[in-house]
Amino acid sequence: MPLLRRSAAAAASGTAGTRAVRDRQNPSAALAWPGRTPAGLWVGIFRTCANPACGYGWLRPWRSHAAPVFESGWCCSEECTKAQVEAAVRREMDAAARARDGYRHRIPLGLAMMEQGWITQKDLRAALGRQRAAGFGRLGEWLVRLEAASEEQVTRALGLQWGCPVLEIESQHPEALSALLPRLLVDAYGALPLRVAAGKILYLGFEDRIDPALALAVERITGLRVEGALVKESRFRSAHARMLEARFPALELIDAASDSILAGALTRILEQTRPVESRLARVHDCLWLRLWLRPQRGPVPELGSIRDVIGSTCMH
Ligand SMILES: [Zn+2]
Structure with missing residues (x-):
């Protein structure tokens, strides 16, 4: 089926459902x-x-x-x-x-980091050059590899880019949250339920970009308000792998x-x-x-x- 064939690509391909279309017209959105x-x-x-x-x-x-x-x-x-x-x-x-x-452009990561003074134009050019020559890897990864920026700075810049918080994984209990969404969606769209706050808000973690279409669907299905958040890449990957092992x-x-x-x-x-x-x-x-x-x-x-x-x- 299409989801299975294109799982990761779909998540990365500029999801159309931005916050601009957080849908007030959908009658099923019952909080x-x-x-x-x-x-x-x-x-x-x-x-x-x-x-x-x-x-x-x-x-x-x-x-x-x-x-x-x-x-x-x-x-x-x-x-x-x-x-x-x-x-x-x-x-x-x-x-x-x-x-x-409804697709909205976001400020490019490199510019966001330059604006913060975390990298120079020279760093950005070098990382873009290496990325182009290699033909793989995200810009943030190349900035870290070239030691132009730390992993924390890249994650914080992604948070600025997406207008969302950057969260730490404090303690993770995959079994306590795995009933919130199907494993297939957790896997295909790189989502990680982080915690439910006050019985009302679900923090849904992502590695490098929020998936607003998925966040909106989870909100409408679960009845919880879903807040997208970014998690530092190295922590995200291990926690995501653990989550996928849950029931x-x-x-x-x-x-x-x-x-x-x-x-x-x-x-x-x-x-x-x-x-x-x-x-x-x-x-x-x-x-x-x-x-x-x-x-x-x-x-x-x-x-x-x-x-x-x-x-x-x-x-x-
Ligand atoms: Zn009837």
Whole structure:
């Protein structure tokens, strides 16, 4: 599937979803984790179907009114689940088209470091020359290799460039955070959940560039406010490798021929799994569906109670 083929390249290729498109138009962006959502409160109470075009209403006594719930709305029938999922898939794909226009340039790293007085123009020229001649490596790496700057300075400059904090990894407990996002996304986009603060804010670490599209998707799915942060390269790599060894939620991959086939497959999973909550968000060229099998007691879900699906289509 595209994600697997292009994983690292996609993360590095100028993600379109910048903070400029932090989407206020997406109705699924609910800043609460399941268990605190209206869906959680309504379990067991007589509900009406979430599909605005529903022809059945609540007159379905044989169907559980607790599940399946998609984006905080109960669906009274498979047809209504399908209508809701199709609308959400369309919404995500339309947002993808809008986000492609939202790319913002950032001040180049070398200039940011020169402005701070950390390197000279001569250092910058030398590092760029070595990078060009070698044909590999990032500018920051070459500045460190040439001893023009320290690794700390490069990371701080990247933080200035991205307008985000630089965080230290104090103590890391991969198992405590691995339920927040699928292993595939942690791996493919180089993300590292660092910590959850006050039950509301998730610090999501990156090595050399924030991935705003991923950060936004994690925010919309988990209900936590996600703050992107940079971590010094040498510390990041070892911590990221440790994180990948942790246990992650069960994941299903779907590669569909069209958006409509993908919506059909997601509908079937919702109907079979009957989650108490589920949410859909786009991450670059794929869609991430998370299903909660029971209400949660805290902001980090219980590993066995969730299921992730990552779907993509040949069209995107
Ligand atoms: Zn209905």
